[in-house]
Amino acid sequence: MSLPNPFPLNNGKKATCREMLQVILDDEASTEQREYFKAHMEFCMPCFKDYELNFAIKQLLQAKCNSVAPDGLKEQIRNRIAQII
Amino acid sequence: MEEVVRQHYADHEKQEIFDKEFLPHIHSMYNFGYRLTLDRDDAKDLVQDTYFKAYRFIESFQKGTNAKAWLFRILKNSFINDYRKKVKEPNKVDYQEVESYYNSDDVDRQITPDLRVEALRDMIGDEISNALNALDVDFRTVIILCDLEGFKYEEMAKILDIPIGTVRSRLHRARQLLKERLSEYARSMGYKNT
Numbered sequence: 351m352s353l354p355n356p357f358p359l360n361n362g363k364k365a366t367c368r369e370m371l372q373v374i375l376d377d378e379a380s381t382e383q384r385e386y387f388k389a390h391m392e393f394c395m396p397c398f399k400d401y402e403l404n405f406a407i408k409q410l411l412q413a414k415c416n417s418v419a420p421d422g423l424k425e426q427i428r429n430r431i432a433q434i435i
Numbered sequence: 436m437e438e439v440v441r442q443h444y445a446d447h448e449k450q451e452i453f454d455k456e457f458l459p460h461i462h463s464m465y466n467f468g469y470r471l472t473l474d475r476d477d478a479k480d481l482v483q484d485t486y487f488k489a490y491r492f493i494e495s496f497q498k499g500t501n502a503k504a505w506l507f508r509i510l511k512n513s514f515i516n517d518y519r520k521k522v523k524e525p526n527k528v529d530y531q532e533v534e535s536y537y538n539s540d541d542v543d544r545q546i547t548p549d550l551r552v553e554a555l556r557d558m559i560g561d562e563i564s565n566a567l568n569a570l571d572v573d574f575r576t577v578i579i580l581c582d583l584e585g586f587k588y589e590e591m592a593k594i595l596d597i598p599i600g601t602v603r604s605r606l607h608r609a610r611q612l613l614k615e616r617l618s619e620y621a622r623s624m625g626y627k628n629t
Contacts, residue, residue: 372607376581378588404610406555407617410563411582419465423479424458427486431453434491435446 353389356382367397375404439495449493456502457489463503463584464510470579471514473568481518485510504586508594511576519572550614554621566616574609581606 357365357373365373367390373379374387391398444452464485468478488509489496496505567575580586580594591602 372603375610376588376603376606377585402552403550403555403614406552407563407610407613408582410555410558411567411578414561414563415466415470415567415579415583417462417466417469419461419482420475420479423465423482424461427458427461427483430483430487431490 353386356380356386367394367400371397371400371404374401375408440497442494442497444494444498448498449490452493452496452498452502453490456498457486457506460503460506464506466583467507467510467579468514470568470575471511471572472518477518481510481513484513484517488513501590503584504590504594507580507584507586511594550618550621551626554624554626555617557624558617558620562620563617566613566620569616570609570612573605574612577602577606578609578613 355364357370359365360369370383370387370390373383379387387397387401391401461482464482465478468481468485469475472478472481485506489506492509496502567578570578576595577591580591586594588599588602592599595602597605
């Protein structure tokens with residue numbers, strides 16, 4: 351691969367697949383890091399599979415683990431604050 | 436923590452900050468409260484208390500800065516101080532152990548549950564929610580902050596009062612544990628993991 355590896359060294363060693371993947375998953379990657387990892391996944395099957403799985407979990411979390419505050423909660427908060435103003 | 440510079444706001448300004456910067460986060464706050472307490476009524480109380488405190492201490496908030504992170508930090512602290520005692524918790528995790536494990540060479544050789552994407556597609560009910568709720572509260576918290584709320588390491592470190600390195604290792608471990616839970620569901624749904 352011709353691109354220089356934009357991930358920081360860890361104790362003088364190149365970032366491992368796991369370390370790179372975590373930066374990507376945690377959404378802490380720069381544009382260069384994302385591009386490098388994308389190119390890397392084309393020939394690294396374990397990374398590709400791991401990324402796909404983790405990404406699917408993240409999407410599932412976002413689809414299923416959000417909740418909406420009950421009706422009236424904003425009003426209750428406003429009323430309680432009105433008492434101390 | 437950075438130094439808190441006390442602001443001075445007129446009443447109408449307080450009201451404006453509260454309405455425009457604080458209240459729009461109510462759904463995220465409620466969800467965070469629910470995922471911490473695992474009880475809808477406790478979540479409501481926790482969110483109310485948090486907003487009440489936010490208003491009382493509004494002058495330690497600088498207008499236009501990261502209100503969401505500020506509110507999340509108050510909510511997390513209220514949870515620890517007022518609720519955690521009464522919520523039944525699984526055994527506390529020994530972080531020393533977790534972190535030294537994470538930093539050892541073993542971690543890359545561990546058996547990652549072989550969960551497949553197809554199995555996830557069939558999890559259309561509460562499986563993921565139950566799997567998340569079953570994690571220890573500290574692991575649950577980092578998943579919510581990162582994957583649902585999109586906070587950065589630095590923001591999470593401030594919300595949780597822990598170093599960035601701990602945020603990173605806790606997230607890694609949390610993802611591992613969540614995967615283990617989900618592969619148990621996948622097995623029970625008849626997916627073979629080999």
